[in-house]
Amino acid sequence: MASLTHARFQEELGRLVQSHPGEAYLFVARSALMWLAIAERPLRAHELWIALQVEESKDVEHIERLLTESGYVDEAKAVSSLRDMLGSLVSFTPDARNPGHVYVALCDPDLRTFLNYLGDLDVPEQLLTLAFSTSQAHIFAASVCMVICSVSTLHLAHVHDETIASSLALYAWSHWGSHLALSGCSLANANAAGLADSMIYGVCTDVLVLLLSLNDFITGPITLPASEDRTRCAALVKEVQDALERPLFLLAVVVQHEAYSQILQGARQIFEASKHSSGRASTPPAAAETAASSVFVPGFGVSSSKAASTTSKVTTLHIDNLLHSTQSLLGEGERQVVVGFAEAARGVRSLCMALGQPPLYEELLKEHPSWSPLDILINAANWMEAVASYPFWHELPNATSHNPLVISDTADPHYDTALLVLSRLRKDGSRPLSAQASNPSVASQLATTAAKSLPLGMSPSRYYAASTLDKLKALRPGTSSSTTTFTINDLRLLGNQRTSSFATFPFQMQASTSPSALHTALEPFIPTSLRRFYHRTLTPLFSRLIAPTILQPLDDFSSGAFTGGLSSTWPQLKSALLASGYRTALAHFAIAIILHHIRGILVPWLNAYMWYTPMEDLRLALSNPDAFLDGALRFSWTWVLFSYAQKYVCDLLGGLAIGLLIIDDGRVPPGVLETLQQNPGAIPLFERLMEACKIGYIAWILATVEYIFTRAVNTVAFLVAYYKLLAGGDAEHIALGNIVKAHWTKLPLTAWQLFYYVRQGFWPLLWGSVLCAVIGQPGLLIVFLGVIGGVTALIKFRSTFFIALEVSGAFVVLGFLVVTLVLLGVEFADDPLGLKASTAVARKRGLRARAVLPSGANGRTQILSGKTALPVRRPRKTVEVEEVAEGAGEEGAAKGKED
Secondary structure, three states, rough: HHHHHHHHHHHHHHHHHHHOOOOOHHHHHHHHHHHHHHHOOOOEEHHHHHHHHHOOOOOOOHHHHHOOOOOOOOOOHHHHHHHHHHHHHEEEOOOOOOOOOOOEOOOHHHHHHHHOOOOHHHOHHHHHOOOOOOHHHHHHHHHHHHHHHHHOHHHHHOOOOOOOOOOOHHHHHHHHHHHHHHOOOOOOHHHHHHHHHHHHHHHHHHHHHHHHHHHHHHOOOEEEEEOOHHHHHHHHHHHHHHHHHHHHHHHHHHHHOOOHHHHHHHHHHHHHHHHHOOHHHHHHHHOOOHHHHOOOOOOOOHHHHHHHHOOOOOOOOOOOOHHHHHOOOOHHHHHHHHHHHHHHHHHHHHHHHHHHOOOHHHHHHHOOOOOOOOHHHHHHHHHHHHHHHHHHOOOOHHHHHHHOOOOOOOOOOOOHHHHHHHHHOOOEOOEEEOHHHHHHHHHHHHHHHHOOOOOOOOOOHHHHHHHHHHHHHOOOOOOOOOOEEEEOOOHHHHHHHOOHHHHOOOOOOOOOOOHHHHHHHHHHHOOHHHHHHHHHHHHHHHHHHHHHHHHHHOOOOOOOOOOOOOOOHHHHHHHHHHOOOHHHHHHHHHHHHHHHHHHHHHHHOOOOOOOOOOHHHHHHHHHHHHHHHHHHHOOHHHHHEEEEHHHHHHHHHHHHHHHHHHHHOOOOOOHHHHHOOOOOOOOHHHHHHHHHHHHHHHHHHHHHHHHHHHHHHHHHHHHHHHHHHHOOOOHHHHHHHHHHOOOOOOOHHHHHHHHHHHHHHHOOOOOHHHHHHOOOOOHHHHHHHHHHHHHHHHHHHHOOOHHHHHHHHHHHHHHHEEEEEEEEHOOOOOOOOOOOHHHHHHHHHHHHHHOOOOOOOOHHHHHHOOOOOOOOOOOOOOOHHHHHHOOOHHHHHHHHHOO
């Protein structure tokens, strides 16, 4: 560097020191010079001025106002203040394309180098106040950017509005990772780690608030013009509901923990150690092991293998290959956190692809005219990818600043939709993201193309079948063609479940008046030595997980043959059975029918009544009533106890299956899933267990139908036998007397059984079917009369149909399959895309995620409507910007010397 340059710069800096001798003012001037020396893009005057104020502020609400309120972002005021502070050290360049926008820069690029090496030159001591290294400047900028990111998430919806001129938030979201990477400072630094944790917590909380707002929109009534394709719109709604599932769950896990930087740093150490081992797996550093084991993060790292195999650029991350090759090296905690943030980024971008399609996006803007969710979601997804990429930043220097929406491959499945989403994003000043996206005609073309495309998450065959069904429904007589709109997720239709005469199925057990009756009944059977363990450990488990969701259906077990007595659970059970689609449901039913048939051959008494040959018993009662009664009453008391016990156990297992299925509509319950994360290999096993639970529940339904038939026919057989003997002659009376003398101890039991089932089952079934038929629901009566007619025909023409009766099991299997096809066909006609079940699941998922929001988070939704909001609760440990800059210490100084 020439001596003339030294002299000129020293003169300018000396003038600055003399005009502003205060140490605090010089510190602000030094901060401004640091920003200008390392900025990733030219800074506008107001951006630099606000960045300096953010550094000094310690109030979250004040920082939010700095970024959003127009009184803090006046360009002329910022230019005047910076000129007074820095004098001729900086230059101001008006933007010719955007009047009122002024860019500020160092007056001479050599000044950047001079300030870096000021401490090594022979200069007056006062000038050393302005000296800094490149690494110090980057860590300073990264700290300010992280503070901005932690409070500006929801404000990104308004950052481009005319009344809010600041684009500093966009700079922070785009370049915080670049500054942190270039600084040489890692999250091993306690101050940087604390600030990073605060950023992660704040961003994830606000993104979760936004996702819950979108979940409320997508599960509520959505009214669309009649000119739109109803089937496609319903499929889009379901696609958005499915896309919301993964990020909602992951972010709900994130906001329940407040320390991630140590785990990310541990993953980085493991990766760096593996690079120095010549490709061999290395032993993770002790510090990394300690960090990973100290904070266990449930719910992460479940579906990375599937997501990484996608061919779309939108859902492909730069770290996919590195993550795939290093997963075996990472510890459990590190892998869960890294993969979790990667999956969240993938999920949010997939949500953008689903949400940005017409006409759904237009309806969303009608509901929320003052903000666009895409501006938030795209930046949040890029941020999540940057967090997940932290362990590999040295391998991916540009991984934190790429734009996944700019796709050149026309074969990409998201090509048209990504360009459409890109065209919907608001731009920063005169810098459009792409020429295509900024052209209105191109955006219109993209909207037209996207409107003709199928939803990516929908099977074409199912979509076309649903479309055909909707067209057929429109041809029905009485269907009005003059309506101008239609409503998806109509609350009136969703709230009124279709009633059926089959709701009058007979009682199986008396309902318990106490919701914890079964829980209380089990306690006396626990050995005294285990009683203390039971009360300390098992009782809390019952109260938190099992009792509210599994045992209560058993406690209330009464009339609903298919729902364990709780008819209100049938919509949830139906959603669980249909959660994986109609093909899978048909396969489950087919397997259950075959298993039920095999069970009927090998162990016919299982889940059956004391007498499990109803047709033979009825035939014998009609022809030889005395022989029937004598044979039926020869049972042993051991058989009575065994019959009732095995039936109770089968109903208990059926009730447990009901309880498991209604927890999360046939999916792995979140509470169980969090526990299974400690052993990821158990997750596929538990998913298969849930599939087996569905099959077992269907088999239990079939056995229950058989139980009802068996018990009803046996009741008729006993009544017929007693009637024939009582109404007969002397011979019948003598035979009846002999039976009474021989089996007098058994008569009270059979008399009670007959009275109970006639009163609780047979008569309600008959009378209920007649009443339902009178009010227009003849289904049960038709089935009831059909069964009576079929039984009568089989008995009357038994000799004629003897061969057919020998293979009657095959006909029963075929009959069940036909009934299954009819029932699934009815369900498909009512809800061909599964939207009702998906909406029910999405609402439940939203309630569960909202329950984990920290105090004050719900009030943040006011930001989306342009109003002020309460600050969200921040992590217990907060770190100020200057602490991070000072905490760089020797690490930053060493990096500065290298630069």
